[in-house]
Amino acid sequence: MAPVLEVSGLQTHFFTFGGARVVKAVDGVSFSLGDGETLGLVGESGSGKTTTCLSIVGLLPRAARIVGGRVLFEGEDLTRMSQGELRRVRGRRIAVILQDPMASLNPLFTIFRQVAEPAFFHQQMRGRTLRARVQHLLKAVRIPSPEWRMRDYPHQMSGGMRQRIVGAIALAGGPKLVIADEPTTNLDVTIQAQYLDLLKDIQRETGVALIFVTHNLGIVAKMCDRVAVMYAGKIIEQAAVQELFDDPKHPYTRALLGSVPKLGSKEPLYSIPGQPPNPASLPPGCPFHPRCREALPRCASADPPDFHLGDGRVARCWLLDDAVARS
Amino acid sequence: MPSPVLEVRGLKKHFAVRRGLFGREGASVKAVDGVDFAIQPGETLGLIGESGCGKTTTSKLILLQEGPTAGSILFEGRDIAGLAGAELMAYRRAVQVVFQDPFSSLSPRMRVRDIIAEPLEIHTDLARSAIDERVGEVLELVGLAPDVAPLFPHEFSGGQRQRVAIARALATDTRLIVLDEPVSALDVSVRAQIINQLEHLQRTLGVSYLFIGHDLATVAHISHRIAVMYLGKIVETADSDTLCARPMHPYTKALFAAALPSHPGDRTESGAIVGEIPSPLNLPTGCRFHPRCPSAMPTCSQVEPALQYRDGAGLVACHLY
Numbered sequence: 001m002a003p004v005l006e007v008s009g010l011q012t013h014f015f016t017f018g019g020a021r022v023v024k025a026v027d028g029v030s031f032s033l034g035d036g037e038t039l040g041l042v043g044e045s046g047s048g049k050t051t052t053c054l055s056i057v058g059l060l061p062r063a064a065r066i067v068g069g070r071v072l073f074e075g076e077d078l079t080r081m082s083q084g085e086l087r088r089v090r091g092r093r094i095a096v097i098l099q100d101p102m103a104s105l106n107p108l109f110t111i112f113r114q115v116a117e118p119a120f121f122h123q124q125m126r127g128r129t130l131r132a133r134v135q136h137l138l139k140a141v142r143i144p145s146p147e148w149r150m151r152d153y154p155h156q157m158s159g160g161m162r163q164r165i166v167g168a169i170a171l172a173g174g175p176k177l178v179i180a181d182e183p184t185t186n187l188d189v190t191i192q193a194q195y196l197d198l199l200k201d202i203q204r205e206t207g208v209a210l211i212f213v214t215h216n217l218g219i220v221a222k223m224c225d226r227v228a229v230m231y232a233g234k235i236i237e238q239a240a241v242q243e244l245f246d247d248p249k250h251p252y253t254r255a256l257l258g259s260v261p262k263l264g265s266k267e268p269l270y271s272i273p274g275q276p277p278n279p280a281s282l283p284p285g286c287p288f289h290p291r292c293r294e295a296l297p298r299c300a301s302a303d304p305p306d307f308h309l310g311d312g313r314v315a316r317c318w319l320l321d322d323a324v325a326r327s
Numbered sequence: 328m329p330s331p332v333l334e335v336r337g338l339k340k341h342f343a344v345r346r347g348l349f350g351r352e353g354a355s356v357k358a359v360d361g362v363d364f365a366i367q368p369g370e371t372l373g374l375i376g377e378s379g380c381g382k383t384t385t386s387k388l389i390l391l392q393e394g395p396t397a398g399s400i401l402f403e404g405r406d407i408a409g410l411a412g413a414e415l416m417a418y419r420r421a422v423q424v425v426f427q428d429p430f431s432s433l434s435p436r437m438r439v440r441d442i443i444a445e446p447l448e449i450h451t452d453l454a455r456s457a458i459d460e461r462v463g464e465v466l467e468l469v470g471l472a473p474d475v476a477p478l479f480p481h482e483f484s485g486g487q488r489q490r491v492a493i494a495r496a497l498a499t500d501t502r503l504i505v506l507d508e509p510v511s512a513l514d515v516s517v518r519a520q521i522i523n524q525l526e527h528l529q530r531t532l533g534v535s536y537l538f539i540g541h542d543l544a545t546v547a548h549i550s551h552r553i554a555v556m557y558l559g560k561i562v563e564t565a566d567s568d569t570l571c572a573r574p575m576h577p578y579t580k581a582l583f584a585a586a587l588p589s590h591p592g593d594r595t596e597s598g599a600i601v602g603e604i605p606s607p608l609n610l611p612t613g614c615r616f617h618p619r620c621p622s623a624m625p626t627c628s629q630v631e632p633a634l635q636y637r638d639g640a641g642l643v644a645c646h647l648y
Contacts, residue, residue, distance in 0.1 A: 222594055
């Protein structure tokens with residue numbers, strides 16, 4: 001079965017000071033996503049996870065440019081499309097849910113108008129059919145009495161409801177792929193659990209593929225089928241979620257897993273020394289080597305390539321080099 | 328048993344909400360509505376709850392940023408409400424705070440040396456050289472080099488800034504630090520550094536913490552005891568281990584059900600409770616949790632449950648027990 005989305009060798013760079021300074025925010029990212037699959041894109045601030053998503057949907061800020069790679073969505077290369085063509089893809093076949101629901105809803109328009117927009121624009125729905133469609137969508141995201149609530153404005157809703165409405169807008173065009181960029185960071189824990197369960201239910205019903213961008217490994221453990229861990233603009237490890245948690249291959253993944261408190265355990269946490277690197281001035285060699293407790297001499301000089309470990313597992317670390325293993 | 332560092336008795340804080348053109352006295356928001364707890368020397372009490380449950384208001388009352396509507400706060404056995412002059416200064420020296428966001432809690436115009444020295448200049452009559460020495464000492468305590476003192480906050484990363492904030496809190500002879508979500512704003516890989524540092528400082532200095540948070544796993548990790556708050560009341564308190572092993576109040580159980588798994592093998596399907604937190608302006612009758620409670624009984628909507636001893640240890644306020 002052909003994947004819904006196939007990103008290969010994606011490179012997105014920021015050009016500042018008239019091109020005098022180049023920041024390689026995304027530097028050779030490859031992954032693919034099947035129908036109804038959920039991929040977790042994990043990383044810290046500055047690791048390039050959001051830039052990767054914005055590159056896919058062509059919503060990059062002006063200073064950024066895709067300088068290499070392809071983004072195949074249902075067989076079409078999105079990087080070669082004009083903005084006009086992309087507009088017909090976004091909101092219909094690919095939808096995006098952003099972190100702050102208040103910033104993605106317009107405070108001046110009713111909920112009805114905002115949820116109706118994709119169906120109005122992409123599917124030319126009008127009048128009664130459009131109203132029925134909006135009510136159906138709001139019901140799907142569990143807004144109580146949608147026929148009344150759709151006349152309200154965003155400020156009349158709670159934070160959890162607003163984020164569910166953003167979810168309804170995302171589903172309005174009947175997308176094949178939803179990209180959710182930290183959709184629950186502003187929500188309370190019980191509301192977050194409700195929202196994540198809702199996304200799962202919707203995915204089961206519609207078979208939509210999901211990309212979940214997050215820094216929270218707990219969300220990955222709960223939601224995802226596959227995980228790609230990003231560090232300094234590259235995917236440093238990619239695996240099925242179970243394998244990644246059971247047997248992480250990259251030292252950064254191991255360190256991250258060891259640094260998160262687990263319920264009911266008082267074991268000391270592994271503290272990763274140092275800070276995430278500034279993408280504008282990366283260390284030579286492997287970008288993680290200054291913080292890595294397993295670093296080899298060669299890590300400081302040469303960036304490791306992808307090592308393919310079978311079953312779609314990939315990790316970028318010299319420790320996985322056969323020559324190292326034998327010596 | 329030693330006497331507690333801080334003891335809170337029947338603490339209430341109601342905010343009046345004025346409505347209408349002439350500001351008629353209307354309803355009031357019962358942000359904190361009868362809270363009791365004690366913190367022992369060298370102990371960490373975790374205060375956990377969702378937004379609007381009153382945890383931040385509680386911390387403001389302790390820090391004397393707000394005056395209580397009723398109830399009292401005892402510091403080493405003395406009511407802080409009546410403190411004035413030198414005694415008030417002594418209290419402010421002993422109780423410090425670290426906020427969530429180190430980007431807004433440190434003045435961008437002050438050097439790290441001056442940020443940490445400020446409480447010393449106010450509270451002590453140390454000479455300049457002695458203050459510099461103390462600044463170097465606390466910087467080392469929090470794992471920073473003493474020679475960063477002349478730098479400005481923007482030259483530090485989030486984790487390092489939070490260390491500076493902790494150093495400032497430790498500069499005086501501190502007995503209790505209120506930690507208001509101190510790691511929520513930090514990168515994941517840096518959070519463990521700060522948590523480990525806080526635990527290490529407590530072991531070496533014997534300082535007490537009031538750790539306010541919403542992430543169950545983090546609060547449970549660092550705390551000796553946990554108090555769970557819901558809409559201005561404590562619904563359950565227990566030892567951290569006891570609470571994790573056997574949560575009793577339905578709200579505590581809901582928090583555990585909503586907690587994210589630490590491994591994909593622990594995935595649970597939909598333990599989430601329904602509904603959202605009611606407005607504190609219009610509290611439910613009886614038990615405040617009953618509209619969302621999966622095991623609510625008729626009496627829950629009429630009678631407010633009192634805190635009672637739960638089996639094992641700690642207290643719980645629920646009609647089920």
